[in-house]
Amino acid sequence: MADTEDPRVTRxxxxxxxxxxELLREEGPAAxxxxxxxxxxxxxxxxxxxxxxxxxxxxxxxxxxxxxxxxLDPTTPVRPWxxxxxxxxxxxxxxxxxxxxxxxxxxxxxxxxxxxxxxxxLAAMIGGRLRASLEMxxxxxxxxxxxxxxxxxxxxxxxxxxxxxxEPGPVPDALLDRLLDAAGTWADR
Amino acid sequence: MADTEDPRVTRxxxxxxxxxxELLREEGPAAxxxxxxxxxxxxxxxxxxxxxxxxxxxxxxxxxxxxxxxxLDPTTPVRPWxxxxxxxxxxxxxxxxxxxxxxxxxxxxxxxxxxxxxxxxLAAMIGGRLRASLEMxxxxxxxxxxxxxxxxxxxxxxxxxxxxxxEPGPVPDALLDRLLDAAGTWADR
Numbered sequence: 001m002a003d004t005e006d007p008r009v010t011r012x013x014x015x016x017x018x019x020x021x022e023l024l025r026e027e028g029p030a031a032x033x034x035x036x037x038x039x040x041x042x043x044x045x046x047x048x049x050x051x052x053x054x055x056x057x058x059x060x061x062x063x064x065x066x067x068x069x070x071x072l073d074p075t076t077p078v079r080p081w082x083x084x085x086x087x088x089x090x091x092x093x094x095x096x097x098x099x100x101x102x103x104x105x106x107x108x109x110x111x112x113x114x115x116x117x118x119x120x121x122l123a124a125m126i127g128g129r130l131r132a133s134l135e136m137x138x139x140x141x142x143x144x145x146x147x148x149x150x151x152x153x154x155x156x157x158x159x160x161x162x163x164x165x166x167e168p169g170p171v172p173d174a175l176l177d178r179l180l181d182a183a184g185t186w187a188d189r
Numbered sequence: 190m191a192d193t194e195d196p197r198v199t200r201x202x203x204x205x206x207x208x209x210x211e212l213l214r215e216e217g218p219a220a221x222x223x224x225x226x227x228x229x230x231x232x233x234x235x236x237x238x239x240x241x242x243x244x245x246x247x248x249x250x251x252x253x254x255x256x257x258x259x260x261l262d263p264t265t266p267v268r269p270w271x272x273x274x275x276x277x278x279x280x281x282x283x284x285x286x287x288x289x290x291x292x293x294x295x296x297x298x299x300x301x302x303x304x305x306x307x308x309x310x311l312a313a314m315i316g317g318r319l320r321a322s323l324e325m326x327x328x329x330x331x332x333x334x335x336x337x338x339x340x341x342x343x344x345x346x347x348x349x350x351x352x353x354x355x356e357p358g359p360v361p362d363a364l365l366d367r368l369l370d371a372a373g374t375w376a377d378r
Contacts, residue, residue: 100299106354107292110285123355151364154348154356159340161354162347165295166312175340182371 013051015041020062028069028088029098032059056100063101064118071129078137079186083176085133086156090171093164103165127153134183146184155182202240204230209251214258218287219280221248245289252290253307260318267326268375272365274322275345279360282353292354316342323372335373344371 019041023031034055038045052058070089075081092098105122108115130152137143147155156179163171180186208230212220223244227234241247259278264270281287294311297304319341326332336344345368352360369375 096299100296103292103296103299107289107296109354110289110292119355127356147367148361148363150358151348151361151367154351154360155364155367157347158349158351159343159347162343162350165298165350166308167316167343169339171343172337172340174337175344178336178340178344178371182367 012041012043012047016043016048016051016058017061020058024059024062025069029059029063029092029101030095032062032097034058055097056104059097059101060104063105063122070126071133074129074133074136076136076140077142078133078140079142079180082133082137082156083180086160086176086179087171089157090160090163090176093160094168094170099164102161123153126157130156137184137186142187143183144185144187147182152183155179201230201232201236205232205237205240205247206250209247213248213251216258218248218252218290219284221251221286223247244286245293248286248290249293252294252311260315260322263318263322263325265325265329265331267322267329267331268369271322271326271345272369275349275365275368276360278346279349279352279365282349283357283359288353291350312342315346319345326373326375331376332372333374333376336371341372344368 016037020032020037023036023040032055034045034048034052037058038048041048048058052061071082071085093102105115105119109119110116127150131149134143134146134149134152138146146152159175159179160171163169205226209221209226212225212229221244223234223237223241226247227237230237237247241250260271260274282291294304294308298308299305316339320338323332323335323338323341327335335341348364348368349360352358
């Protein structure tokens, strides 16, 4: 329990968590390894292991309340930017730790209201960012007749989740293009 | 442990599991409730609860080794058949018990080799059936230039999984049509 814990232990735990959050925010889930977190927090790897024996657990705790880089700050033309974002996400979901955190979140959300809230926040964040990028594409004339904004995340990210969680293996460029084509009618194509 | 268990308890457990598998095979995961399984097995509900306190656990055990009805035996024209199948799957994934079993399978597969195998069998089964239905559509001239067969399941089912697991809510018909459109070029459209 925290209230009987040695204050030095509490401090080292917080330093590790802060470092994990920084790495998560700056580089995404793949960067949250014991080694890199220990280096960033300026503690030994044993200290990180003492608090979180598996990287997945550290990543789960770090994810709570951190803004993640996915689909943030779109640039024009939107389509190549979006394709690059989908590629990054597909590659992240291929990493066992990231997949473990993701599936743990999805499973926990079925039973635990606190995790449900965290999942809902994550889904709202990703959905909101995707919508914003598609709106930018519509505004600049790059995209006509886009998918219903409420369906954008399911359509674009669902297949990457399926590949990561059910059919491990590479996500070919052709699939990403097919998803982008399905997201609306693009100009110049 | 099974080898110290009263044989009558073992028999009632097997009767319940057999009933659960029948219901799963005949009607899909939604049918595997304590009440219906007890009625089918001709035991009291308390007997079902004694072995499986949550329907999710019973469903998980019943799923092991059962052929499920999804995407089985396509009929022509394939597109409306496929759309109806996707609708059923979307509705199943909206049920908390089904979602719990699914996410439990996906999460467990990250760590537990036995569950990984079960997940891989499920993914191969679904992927194989979907491919067979698209091949039938191509053979009958209904579909031209279909998606890479290896990507069909991710493309068609991924968005339903995303909606079920991350963005609970109805899957509109328009989204199903968009997915089917993305699966290839259909004749007569």
